[in-house]
Amino acid sequence: MATNHLSLLLLLSLFLTSTYVQPKPLPTSPYLSPSTVFFSDYQKMFDNFRIYMYTPPISFAFTTPSESLFYTHLLNISSNPFFTQNPNEANLFFIPFPPDLSPRKISRLVRDLRVNSPFWNRSLGADHFYLSRGGIGFASDRNILELKKNAVQISCFPATPGNFIPHKDITLPPLTTSNHPREPLNNKTSSPTFLGFTKKLGQSSFIKELEGDPEFLIVDVDDDASEFDLGEIIASSKFCLFLYGTGGDVSWLGEALRLGCVPVLISDRPIQDLPLMDVLKWSEIAVFVGTSGGGIGELKGLLGGIGGERYDRMRGLGVTAAQHFVWNDSPQPFDAFHMVMYQLWLRRHVIRYARREEWV
Numbered sequence: 308m309a310t311n312h313l314s315l316l317l318l319l320s321l322f323l324t325s326t327y328v329q330p331k332p333l334p335t336s337p338y339l340s341p342s343t344v345f346f347s348d349y350q351k352m353f354d355n356f357r358i359y360m361y362t363p364p365i366s367f368a369f370t371t372p373s374e375s376l377f378y379t380h381l382l383n384i385s386s387n388p389f390f391t392q393n394p395n396e397a398n399l400f401f402i403p404f405p406p407d408l409s410p411r412k413i414s415r416l417v418r419d420l421r422v423n424s425p426f427w428n429r430s431l432g433a434d435h436f437y438l439s440r441g442g443i444g445f446a447s448d449r450n451i452l453e454l455k456k457n458a459v460q461i462s463c464f465p466a467t468p469g470n471f472i473p474h475k476d477i478t479l480p481p482l483t484t485s486n487h488p489r490e491p492l493n494n495k496t497s498s499p500t501f502l503g504f505t506k507k508l509g510q511s512s513f514i515k516e517l518e519g520d521p522e523f524l525i526v527d528v529d530d531d532a533s534e535f536d537l538g539e540i541i542a543s544s545k546f547c548l549f550l551y552g553t554g555g556d557v558s559w560l561g562e563a564l565r566l567g568c569v570p571v572l573i574s575d576r577p578i579q580d581l582p583l584m585d586v587l588k589w590s591e592i593a594v595f596v597g598t599s600g601g602g603i604g605e606l607k608g609l610l611g612g613i614g615g616e617r618y619d620r621m622r623g624l625g626v627t628a629a630q631h632f633v634w635n636d637s638p639q640p641f642d643a644f645h646m647v648m649y650q651l652w653l654r655r656h657v658i659r660y661a662r663r664e665e666w667v
């Protein structure tokens with residue numbers, strides 16, 4: 308008996324030493340770069356970043372909440388420390404134009420910059436940026452093509468498919484509107500394990516399937532009256548489901564993070580336009596799944612497998628990351644406005660053509 312036990316133990320410990328490789332240290336920060344690097348880069352941005360703004364063609368306003376706040380903060384010279392009136396000291400140039408400007412007029416705007424400003428030709432627009440809700444599409448027009456390919460585009464999340472160039476373009480952290488949903492679509496009052504967000508329009512069969520399952524609660528964000536506390540439901544749900552690009556609503560993404568509901572992004576194609584894509588380690592903060600395959604059974608299995616320490620870690624990293632999704636009425640350090648600025652700052656290094664006089 309004793310020898311049997313001994314061999315068993317030996318076998319077991321052999322098994323353990325052969326498969327139990329050095330555990331990877333658990334991530335304690337939601338950032339892609341080490342926290343110290345991120346914080347010192349951010350400080351450099353804060354101290355040195357300068358943006359020159361061209362005069363808007365006409366006075367105009369944006370309609371989506373995040374775009375509107377970003378533009379307001381950018382224009383507010385008294386609260387925007389990055390603003391400069393001297394284009395020679397600017398790192399980047401902002402081209403403001405109204406959200407509904409026709410491609411023909413955008414083209415003329417770029418042509419005017421090319422002719423009248425010495426700064427466009429220097430980089431063919433690569434040190435310029437613009438704001439456009441859905442992003443602008445490719446066109447054969449030379450001016451639009453240069454703007455599209457070279458300048459940094461800031462759009463809402465999600466950008467219109469095909470209108471986003473990864474590593475160059477940026478999406479704004481979404482902002483919840485004051486439209487709180489009135490009541491859950493499927494009449495469940497107790498706290499769900501899973502919470503989904505949808506809009507009345509564009510309900511897919513996948514959403515219908517989720518609605519019929521007792522473990523999922525689907526809320527309709529288009530309902531305008533605010534009679535039940537969505538925050539409370541988010542806070543008590545384990546996972547918050549966001550359908551990417553198929554009628555789902557993503558505006559509650561920041562709130563889900565803040566309230567400790569781990570986001571699940573459901574998409575059948577890779578998501579390349581997430582907000583703060585080059586700051587946050589999204590794979591440690593959110594779960595990414597497709598709708599094809601095993602349907603909601605498979606989805607439940609997958610999410611059910613994320614528990615214990617792994618779940619707590621994701622949740623904790625998400626709560627830390629949530630501060631970067633907050634849009635303040637007056638911008639605060641590390642909030643959504645400053646993080647968009649930080650991402651622009653990361654894109655300030657562009658190849659510039661030397662001017663002729665520098666050669667002589």
Ligand SMILES: *[C@@H]1O[C@H](CO)[C@@H](O)[C@H](O)[C@H]1NC(C)=O
Binds near residue numbers: 379383384386637638
């Ligand atoms: C501009 O910023 C200042 C300082 O933060 C603030 O008091 C003022 O209300 C802002 N103006 C607008 C139009 O947002």
Ligand SMILES: *[C@@H]1O[C@H](CO)[C@@H](O)[C@H](O)[C@H]1NC(C)=O
Binds near residue numbers: 425
């Ligand atoms: C920029 O280059 C174009 C030729 O592509 C030229 O027509 C234009 O005058 C230049 N702009 C300036 C400000 O020199």
Ligand SMILES: *[C@@H]1O[C@H](CO)[C@@H](O)[C@H](O)[C@H]1NC(C)=O
Binds near residue numbers: 493
């Ligand atoms: C939810 O319940 C109310 C009554 O409590 C009922 O009038 C309503 O039709 C139900 N809605 C759904 C979607 O089942």
